[in-house]
Structures are given as C-alpha cells and as structure tokens.
Amino acid sequence: MNYSTITVFVAFAVVVCDVFMLEAMQSHSSSTSDSNHIWNLPFEEWKNQPQRDLTDEGDKLQQKMVTEGGSCSCSDLHVPGKIHGGQMAEGLKLRRAAEMEKWRKERAVNEEPLVTCRMLSPLSYVGGVLTVEPLKMVRVVGLSVAEKAIVDLPAKDHADKILTIYSTKKLGTLTVDSPFTVSENCKIKGNDTDSLEIAFNAMSITIDDINSILQTLVFKSTYYDIHIREILEVKLSNFNINVHIEIRRERRPKIYGTHYDDDIIKKVTVVTKTFERYECVDRLVRSVNQYYPGMQIxxxxxxxxxxxxxxxxxxxxxxxYKEGWFAGRNLVLSQVKTKYFVWVDDDFIFTENTKLENFLEKFEDPRIQLDMIGAFFEDVNGTKYILSLFFKNIEIYAGDEDGDCMMRNRGFQRYLEEYPECMIVDLVTNFFMAKTLSVRAVGFDPQFERVGHTEHFVDAFGHLRIASCRDVxxxxxxxxxxxxYAKFRRGGESSPVSRYYGHDQYILFKNNFKCYRLG
Structure with a gap:
C-alpha cells in the first residue's frame, strides 16, 4: 500500500465517524422517542449555529497541540560540556528574525493542514487531503449528505435547501453531472466555475439523488503551481466544512539500474576529502584496493x-587551495554514480573487518528504511572499540524569540528490532555508508571550511534515518x-565564516539557536 493510499484510508476512517455518530444517536433515540423528535434536536444543533471559520479554528488547534514551550535554557540541559551561545550581535539578531519570519511563511504554505471533523455533521467528507496534478482534475470523493439528517426532519423544515461548494482560493473550478433529469425540485447553478450551488426541495427529492450528484463532483485545477493548496468550503444551511486539496507535481522516481545479485562494486563508491595528507590518503587507497578491488574511489x-x-x-x-572541508565533501558526493556511497576520512584504513556487505544487507532489507549507517573503530592489533563516543543523539528544545536550545549527548534512541547489533541514533562517526540521493538532499554546508561534524547532522536532523551498527x-x-595540516585544522588559518560571524555565532544564526551544548 502506497503512502497516498494510506492517507486517504485514514482520512475516511476519521470522517465517517461523524456520520456513524449521528446514526448511532438516531438508533439510540429511536427506542425512546418518535422519529420526528429524533432528528429535530440534531438538526437544530447545526442549523442554528453561526458559521465557523474552520481555517482559523485549525490554526488555534495547532497552537494548542504544543505541550512544550516557554523559554529553554542550555544551563538546564543535563549534559557535560561547554555551553555555546551568549548574546548575539543586535544586527545579526534582527536579520535572523526577518529570515525566520520568511522561513515560517514559506513552510506554512505547504504545511499539512489540521482538519477538524465536526460533531453531529449532516455531511460526510474526507478529513485528509485530496491530491491533483496542476491543471488536471480530481474527483472530490467522500462528500455526501447524511440520509437521516433531512429525511426525518419535521415537515416545516422541508423548505428549499441550498448546498454550496466554492473554491476559497479560486485555484480551480467545480463541476457536477446530474445522473437524472434536473427539474424544478433540483437546480444546479455555477457548473465549471469556482462556486457551485445545488438547490433542492427535501420533500420532492431523495437524499440518494443528492448524493448521486455529489458523487460526480470534480475539481479542476486552473492555476499552475508545482505545489500549492486549495480549500473547498461546503455549506448546507448554516453548517460549513472544509475539504482540502493539494495541487502538486508528482516527483519522478530516480532509479538505479542495479540488480540485487550484482556485485557490491556496482552499488557502492568510496569517497573522501584530503588536504596536505598524501601519506594518509595513499594508505587508504591501498587498503580499499586490497579488500574491494574494482570499487570506485x-x-x-x-x-x-x-x-x-x-x-x-x-x-x-x-x-x-584550502577551498574547504565541506566544499570537498559536496564535490565528491556530486560525482557519485552509484546508489550508495561510503564516506571515510583520509586517515582511515580498511581491514578484513571493514565488511561493507553488512551495511548493504540492511539497506536492501525491505523491512527497514535507513538513509545512513555508521560503524566503529579498531586498532592495528584488531582490538575493537564499541564506545558511546561513536554514536550520539541530538535533542532540540523549544525556546523564544532568542531561539531554541540544542543538546548533543551520548546514547541512542532505540535498538533496531530486525538487527539487534544496530541502534537508531542522530549522529555517527565519519565512517558510514549512506544512500546517495538522501544525503545529496541535505548536502554539506560549504561555510564550514575547517571544522564540521555535528553541524552536518544538525542539518540532517529530521531528514535522515540514521543507525549505528556494531558489525563493521x-x-x-x-x-x-x-x-x-594541524595549523589549518585547529586554528591559525580561520575560514571566512569564522572571521565574519564567529563559528558559534554562525551555528546559532543558521539554526535559530539561542545556545547549544555538546556532550
């Protein structure tokens, strides 16, 4: 079952409850009162209430969902290590605030909406999101009027009813096809426009007829954008609901032409970055050639x-010359042609225990989804070091207008059930195998020219599923x-970003942090 199927299935599971709830109330009430009285109270509940701004209602619920807030403090983070932070220069602070506001607005445009499925609803509707390609059509499935909501009304409430459906953002048009002859008892107005009206008399037309019309409702996108959201508002008397439509280009798959049984050298490339350490990188190359002859480096x-x-x-x-650490990582990553790559620093050495097949086994296991797998070190005598130093977690705590707080600490999130030698983590060593496309999507910030490790994993936070495994x-x-090499690696020659911002200040600025602490 693909993702879109799951989304629609869940949406139906949620929203149909509204109609079921209504029918359950009717069933319960029928044993104690006559049929006219049964629906008189529910109808009054939604007929007489004021129309609600459902978009504003969703925004308020989003705010209520937050269980953590206030102002975090790095001094309260229970990990050892220096607190990086302090007062940011006023100019940088104002610039960051402006950039954060832009970022929030851009994110909000395509953020998944929170849809409230209302009680005692006379309408059944999809509470999730329908999707359509730009300038294409989609059937608005799931929209119907509850059968008993109108049929069992007292006779005085059987006057002409108007069901309206309109495009709130005017990004498309609405069309229905009547499966029966339209008469004075049912009039359709506004076909092929952004506002559709169905007028009917509940005494002269059945709800099945109304729903058969709604089953033909089609939304056609008329405004081109590769990703934008539309909201259809549906009104019946004073009751209104929103149906959300996501207009987006379906991204194309990027498929590598390797077979499961292909040799590992067709699936994996070894990549590294070197600076003034030819003795080290020559030694690395010899070791790769020894254990994986034919593998691209x-x-x-x-x-x-x-x-x-x-x-x-x-x-x-x-x-x-001295272009930079992360710039070099980006360069080699851009040239990888295989589905996976292995990152190694230039002072690493492959051994008989550098079993890349163990990485590959997990990536190709359909039961799990991972983007990166890190491993561990051994010494020249073959002694293995399985230390918490080599895998860590990252936690980010909500702050205030001064930013959030970030903590890096030793530990892991959980064991990987299918492979108990593996742990789910947020950060690994500079020896890992990863999916090429996944890491390309995150990239390496070229501002970090001399020093950078945690910085990459903060960028990858929430994007990459990462594990650390004790079998490589x-x-x-x-x-x-x-x-x-040491002169550039640990000081002396600072990078432009360090000279302009200061290394810490850049991290705070870029990630909207107030402070961070590395344990």
Missing part, C-alpha cells in the same frame, strides 16, 4: 601543491606530526 583534494594519488579506480578532483570496523590512524 573519489577524492577531493585542496592541497597547496597537488600530488597525483596513485591507485586502481581512483578519480582525484583538484580544488582551489575500520582503523583510524591519524597523522599527528603533520604541522601544516
């Missing part, structure tokens, strides 16, 4: 005086005597 290199990196299946991309290992053997 992509290397971004922004060293001052480039040297050729020798090895099988190596592509070396020369960048401008690699050696991390850093070059501690490389003076030139």
């Amino acid at each position: 992509l290397i971004a290199d922004d060293s001052e005086i480039p040297e050729e990196i020798v090895g099988s299946n190596v592509q070396q991309f020369i960048m401008p 290992f690699i050696i991390h053997k850093s070059d501690k005597n490389n003076v030139k």
Whole structure:
C-alpha cells in the first residue's frame, strides 16, 4: 500500500465517524422517542449555529497541540560540556528574525493542514487531503449528505435547501453531472466555475439523488503551481466544512539500474576529502584496493601543491587551495554514480573487518528504511572499540524569540528490532555508508571550511534515518606530526565564516539557536 493510499484510508476512517455518530444517536433515540423528535434536536444543533471559520479554528488547534514551550535554557540541559551561545550581535539578531519570519511563511504554505471533523455533521467528507496534478482534475470523493439528517426532519423544515461548494482560493473550478433529469425540485447553478450551488426541495427529492450528484463532483485545477493548496468550503444551511486539496507535481522516481545479485562494486563508491595528507590518503587507497578491488574511489583534494594519488579506480578532483572541508565533501558526493556511497576520512584504513556487505544487507532489507549507517573503530592489533563516543543523539528544545536550545549527548534512541547489533541514533562517526540521493538532499554546508561534524547532522536532523551498527570496523590512524595540516585544522588559518560571524555565532544564526551544548 502506497503512502497516498494510506492517507486517504485514514482520512475516511476519521470522517465517517461523524456520520456513524449521528446514526448511532438516531438508533439510540429511536427506542425512546418518535422519529420526528429524533432528528429535530440534531438538526437544530447545526442549523442554528453561526458559521465557523474552520481555517482559523485549525490554526488555534495547532497552537494548542504544543505541550512544550516557554523559554529553554542550555544551563538546564543535563549534559557535560561547554555551553555555546551568549548574546548575539543586535544586527545579526534582527536579520535572523526577518529570515525566520520568511522561513515560517514559506513552510506554512505547504504545511499539512489540521482538519477538524465536526460533531453531529449532516455531511460526510474526507478529513485528509485530496491530491491533483496542476491543471488536471480530481474527483472530490467522500462528500455526501447524511440520509437521516433531512429525511426525518419535521415537515416545516422541508423548505428549499441550498448546498454550496466554492473554491476559497479560486485555484480551480467545480463541476457536477446530474445522473437524472434536473427539474424544478433540483437546480444546479455555477457548473465549471469556482462556486457551485445545488438547490433542492427535501420533500420532492431523495437524499440518494443528492448524493448521486455529489458523487460526480470534480475539481479542476486552473492555476499552475508545482505545489500549492486549495480549500473547498461546503455549506448546507448554516453548517460549513472544509475539504482540502493539494495541487502538486508528482516527483519522478530516480532509479538505479542495479540488480540485487550484482556485485557490491556496482552499488557502492568510496569517497573522501584530503588536504596536505598524501601519506594518509595513499594508505587508504591501498587498503580499499586490497579488500574491494574494482570499487570506485573519489577524492577531493585542496592541497597547496597537488600530488597525483596513485591507485586502481581512483578519480582525484583538484580544488582551489584550502577551498574547504565541506566544499570537498559536496564535490565528491556530486560525482557519485552509484546508489550508495561510503564516506571515510583520509586517515582511515580498511581491514578484513571493514565488511561493507553488512551495511548493504540492511539497506536492501525491505523491512527497514535507513538513509545512513555508521560503524566503529579498531586498532592495528584488531582490538575493537564499541564506545558511546561513536554514536550520539541530538535533542532540540523549544525556546523564544532568542531561539531554541540544542543538546548533543551520548546514547541512542532505540535498538533496531530486525538487527539487534544496530541502534537508531542522530549522529555517527565519519565512517558510514549512506544512500546517495538522501544525503545529496541535505548536502554539506560549504561555510564550514575547517571544522564540521555535528553541524552536518544538525542539518540532517529530521531528514535522515540514521543507525549505528556494531558489525563493521575500520582503523583510524591519524597523522599527528603533520604541522601544516594541524595549523589549518585547529586554528591559525580561520575560514571566512569564522572571521565574519564567529563559528558559534554562525551555528546559532543558521539554526535559530539561542545556545547549544555538546556532550
């Protein structure tokens, strides 16, 4: 069952309850009162109430849903480590506030609406969202009038009724086809316009006839946009409900032409970024060639005086001098042609325990959905280190106009039931396999030219499903005597973003944080 099917199914399950509720009340009341009295009270309930602004009502309910709020404080986050934050420069603060307002408005345009399914409803309707391609048509399914809501009314309430349906944003037109001869007892006005009216006399026409007309109701999109939302308002007497329609282009799948039985080298590419560490990257290449001969290796290199990196299946991309850490990651990721890639730092070494097949097994298991899987380290003697240092969680707490609070702490969210050696986490080491398209969608912020790790996983927060598994290992053997590399890695030569904002200030600005704490 695909996602859209699930959405519509759930919507029907919710909204049909309104009619069932009405029928249940009728069934219960029939044992104690006559049929005229049964429907007199429910009808009065919705006939005489004032029309409601359902969009405003949904907004208010969204606000009530929030269970956490107020003003968070990083001093209350129970993790060790320095609190990064403090007073942001007034100019940056004002600029961020303006950008956040734009971001909220853009998000609100396509945010899933909260639809209230009203009690004692004389109408059945889809409480979820109907979807249609721009400039195409969709049948407005699920809309009907409750059978007993009008038939059992006292005779005095059988005057002409008007059911109106109109496009509140005027993004399309409405059309119905009458399956029977339209007479004086049922008049349809406004076909092929943005406002449709069905006038009928409840004494002279059956509800089945009305519903047979509603079953032919079609909305046609007339305004082109790849993603925009329409609201149809339906009124019967003083009762009104909203039907939400999402107008959007269906995105095309991106399919890789590999078969399940294909060799791993057709499915995976190894990528890395190097800077002034040719001894390290040469060693990495040799180890990959040893354990996965034929596997493609992509290397971004922004060293001052480039040297050729020798090895099988190596592509070396020369960048401008000290172009940057995340810029290099973006470069090699853009050149990956396989469905998956393995990220390794240039000072890592493959061993017999670097079993990439274990990663692949989980990605290709239809029972689970993962975007990235991290692993663990071992030393040159084969001793494995399974430490909480190598996987972490990220929590973000609601703040105020000064921003939210972010906490990184050691631990995991839960075990992966199908693979108990794996844990669901928010952050892993710089040795992982990932889905190429998933990580491309997040990218690596090129502002981080010298230092950046948690920064990427904050960007990926809410976008990538990440696990850490204890069945793949690699050696991390850093070059501690490389003076030139250390000068750039840990200070001395700062990046433009650090000089302009300050590293911490940029993180606060970009993510709308008041503070963050790294445990």
